[in-house]
Amino acid sequence: MDNELASSSPFSSVPIEITISVGKARPLIRDLLSLENDAILPLDRKIEDPVELYIGDRLIARGELHELQEGSGGQLAVRLTEVVELKEGF
Incomplete structure (x- = not known):
């Protein structure tokens, strides 16, 4: 879906x-x-592994975790590295 249509x-x-x-x-x-x-629960991924973005149970993208600029209170963000084709809809 192009930006004009969206x-x-x-x-x-x-x-x-x-x-x-x-x-x-x-x-x-x-x-x-x-x-x-304060218990630690190990996950099946490393800190440098990509995270996955979902809408419901549908994978829509992958990316890297980042901390926003100073003054954001340590807020996390995701830099997208791979976006799944969404033309078929959700």
Whole structure:
């Protein structure tokens, strides 16, 4: 969908939630039940691995985590490195 068509759509101003997946953990139930504050839960990815962006259960892009400029209070952002073709719709 080109930018002109997207901006003329009646849905172009409707917000949509994107979920960013940084990894998965697979603890045993006994370990999960014993979690407390400050516990560390290892994930299946490294810090430099790409994160995945989803709308619902549909993968729409991959990217790298970044911290926004100073003054943003440590807010995270994602720099997109790969965008999935969305012409078929969601």
